[in-house]
Amino acid sequence: MSIRSLRSAHIAIVVVSLAATSAGQQAPVGYDDTPMQPNGKWHIHDGKRPQPAIVAPGPANVSPVPAPADAIVLVGAGGDLSAWQMTDGSPATWAMKSGMLETGKGIIRTKAQFTDFQLHVEFATPSEVKGDSQGRGNSGVFLLGKFEIQVLDSYRNPTYPDGQAAAMYGQYPPLVNASRPPGEWQTYDIAFTAPRFTQAGTLDKPAVVTVLHNGVLVQNAKAFWGPTAHKKIDPYTPDTAKGPIALQDHGNPVRYRNVWIRSLKDDN
Ligand code: MG
Numbered sequence: 135m136s137i138r139s140l141r142s143a144h145i146a147i148v149v150v151s152l153a154a155t156s157a158g159q160q161a162p163v164g165y166d167d168t169p170m171q172p173n174g175k176w177h178i179h180d181g182k183r184p185q186p187a188i189v190a191p192g193p194a195n196v197s198p199v200p201a202p203a204d205a206i207v208l209v210g211a212g213g214d215l216s217a218w219q220m221t222d223g224s225p226a227t228w229a230m231k232s233g234m235l236e237t238g239k240g241i242i243r244t245k246a247q248f249t250d251f252q253l254h255v256e257f258a259t260p261s262e263v264k265g266d267s268q269g270r271g272n273s274g275v276f277l278l279g280k281f282e283i284q285v286l287d288s289y290r291n292p293t294y295p296d297g298q299a300a301a302m303y304g305q306y307p308p309l310v311n312a313s314r315p316p317g318e319w320q321t322y323d324i325a326f327t328a329p330r331f332t333q334a335g336t337l338d339k340p341a342v343v344t345v346l347h348n349g350v351l352v353q354n355a356k357a358f359w360g361p362t363a364h365k366k367i368d369p370y371t372p373d374t375a376k377g378p379i380a381l382q383d384h385g386n387p388v389r390y391r392n393v394w395i396r397s398l399k400d401d402n
Contacts, residue, residue: 164295179296180295198256199256208244208393211233215230251326261317266293276380309352327341329358
């Protein structure tokens with residue numbers, strides 16, 4: 135790099151810093167010391183990856199989306215926690231109040247196991263904003279207990295794009311940021327196809343997910359590179375072919391209500 139281009143690069147950095155300061159914003163939160171993702175475009179949790187465009191969803195639902203007749207209700211108005219357990223198999227200890235489930239200590243997961251399904255989730259991050267980036271309203275919906283769709287308060291809360299709300303955590307940001315303000319009820323509608331393995335135990339087809347966030351398409355039949363991890367991507371193993379739905383405890387209070395699932399047959 136010539137002295138001249140060095141100087142212009144320096145000026146550009148100063149201009150960017152001034153712009154960030156004048157807007158009162160933090161520098162992007164993310165990592166550049168993590169492995170590259172398999173397609174070689176970005177680091178895992180890359181803070182320089184473009185932020186998804188913000189799209190205001192339609193008005194918040196005034197009432198939960200009713201479960202269809204063939205759905206299994208996982209969190210319902212009756213306040214029943216019997217579908218859930220802790221990861222060691224002991225009874226679920228999260229608080230259920232008036233049909234709303236509040237995150238507690240430890241991950242909870244369904245007793246039932248699933249493969250392909252449609253899943254509806256309603257969640258709300260706290261109306262009183264505390265923390266920032268990954269420390270604000272962080273929870274997560276783990277499909278088969280392995281593949282996370284991130285839950286986060288992503289309303290005016292910059293973080294690394296592959297870790298914001300509705301991201302396939304550590305892999306793909308949502309197509310757009312359709313988050314509602316803190317405290318408002320939000321929806322995920324998820325269609326999931328489990329990974330398939332050969333008899334020899336090698337991956338045949340990866341897990342594929344479609345996600346609507348507040349009715350807005352944010353993941354469109356995207357394949358997971360592997361099970362979710364922090365600062366890395368785990369390899370596929372045959373035990374990821376089926377599993378429970380799990381909800382993450384990340385130390386932030388998040389509420390869930392009206393969670394239901396419809397198992398899909400693979401014989402069409
Ligand atoms: Mg999370």
